[in-house]
Amino acid sequence: MHLFHAVQHPLKCEGCKREPIVGLRYKCTRCPRYNLCQDCFWTGITTDPHTNSHDVKEYTSATVSEWTTVQSIVISA
Numbered sequence: 001m002h003l004f005h006a007v008q009h010p011l012k013c014e015g016c017k018r019e020p021i022v023g024l025r026y027k028c029t030r031c032p033r034y035n036l037c038q039d040c041f042w043t044g045i046t047t048d049p050h051t052n053s054h055d056v057k058e059y060t061s062a063t064v065s066e067w068t069t070v071q072s073i074v075i076s077a
Contacts, residue, residue, distance in 0.1 A: 006022070006023075009021040009059065011035045014035060015047060016037060016039065021037045023038045025058070029054065031049055031050045031054065036056070
C-alpha cells in the first residue's frame, strides 16, 4: 500500500459528498474549488458545472499551509 492511500485532505468530494477526501484527490483546473475523491474520479462521477472533458490535477499529499503537492500530474481528458 502506498502512503498516499492514507492521506486525508480536509475537503469534501463534490461527487459523493464524503469529507474528508481520503487517498488521491483530483482538482479541476477550470472549476474553482471543485474536488473529487479517487473513487468518483475513476468511475466518472461528476456534478455541474464540472464535466469529464475538463483537465484535473492529481494531489497525493496534504500540506501544512493549504496545499502543495509532493507529486502532481495534470490529467487531460
